[in-house]
Amino acid sequence: MGWGTNEQLIIDILAHRNAAQRNLIRKTYREAYGEDLLKSLDEELSSDFERAVVLFTLDPAERDAFLAHEATKRFTSSHWVLMEIACTRSSHELFNVRKAYHDLYKKSLEEDVAHHTKGDYRKLLVPLVSAFRYQGEEVNMTLARSEAKILREKISDKQYSDEEVIRIVTTRSKAQLNATLNHYNTAFGNAINKDLKADPEDEFLKLLRAAIKCLTVPEKYFEKVLRQAINKLGTDEWALTRVVATRAEVDMVRIKEEYQRRNSVTLEKAIAGDTSGDYEKMLLALIGAGDV
């Protein structure tokens, strides 16, 4: 499949993107190729450019449902993508992903996650994707203190997948979890993610740390994913496209600030140095490089 000579037009539209124009792309796509965008995605698009256009153009809930479904399939399975979607979306957004998942795949997100994971990963991921966290800013300080203590004890005993650790991380509101982790830091002298680095090779620990990061400082998590995707020998386009397409309209401004602070180079420059052609133009348009 090729896009013929429409690439620049598509990029131009997206550079001044809004929902109505995205619908236009979807319509244009259907007329030009005779099939729905989602179907094209499922058939594995041949180029990074196409994947970026199609992913971005989808409705956010459908897009996340698609990515989550991909993450439960054998050859594209990814605990990370599931964790990222579960922890960085708002409670209502995550619920909309679950609704879109029903519609698209005639199954529930949690049944696929539970079926395709096991052990500690299942214990963490199933409640993460099923959560409907309270979103208010109210914080219970007594609870924050007692749960910081629980976390400290379990981590000291290296019981990283203990059910109490899982319970606190997967059910508390982001505001409450943040208060608990602040108290942890103050009372025990270390940020929790430092204490969770005991075994740097433990893949479950890495995922748990990333979940805590996504729940409390998502822009730092995304900065790191972008940094690793770009610095990798042979750019990781899969991750780069995912983060750009899903965060473009959400918190890209903060992610770009974080990127520049951490790498002493702008995200625009880093992407331009690592990609080329329509794919490069598309990513730059999505991160708003043309807005300057």
Added chain:
Amino acid sequence: MGWGTNEQLIIDILAHRNAAQRNLIRKTYREAYGEDLLKSLDEELSSDFERAVVLFTLDPAERDAFLAHEATKRFTSSHWVLMEIACTRSSHELFNVRKAYHDLYKKSLEEDVAHHTKGDYRKLLVPLVSAFRYQGEEVNMTLARSEAKILREKISDKQYSDEEVIRIVTTRSKAQLNATLNHYNTAFGNAINKDLKADPEDEFLKLLRAAIKCLTVPEKYFEKVLRQAINKLGTDEWALTRVVATRAEVDMVRIKEEYQRRNSVTLEKAIAGDTSGDYEKMLLALIGAGDV
């Protein structure tokens, strides 16, 4: 608190009940007593009649959120009420309960359930209340066969709270679970709930059996709750009121049929024989005894 001379009026309205009239009751209540119904419920109403009126009058999602919250509090805690709400409501209804819970209690349902339960009960109840099951009728027979086999193996090994058993019961759609249990029955010669009776005194096993009943034949579950509430020495008004108030507008017709079949007496007659006064009149009005 007393209702003065309005009891018959309230019962009369409820006998020809609909949403608009319930709103009227709620309004009347606020005018007469100067407070919201939910607040009255929280202060423990003094009579069974009042509890029945107030519970029924609440919006279904608020009512379930109230009952679930009560079920996580120390002196009114009940694994059964949590299981009942999680397993007999539709996926969207259960989600509306979770939304109402946020609004009323500034917390999530799952965080309270996880915080106030432990061990096997937590392993079962948290995914039950967090589920958003697919509601279509599509069934995968290959999956039904393989999961029936898993259930059989775990039950034979007495691993009743094994994570695979929990996964199947808590995540599969009701249609899929039903197909799995039908296959179980056909292939292994026993209904699963018969095999789960190995230890009749095991409280967790009782709850697991009840959950399976709620998910597949809810009217049989409710018939049994009513039967036990009525036959008990000193009627269990708490359960009687809950089932009548929550099922009146949903599946009371089927529950009444089931009750008569199992007890050779109508539910009306059984309730009339076991209750009295305004409470009796109210329950009879709610189960539609006056409709004949």
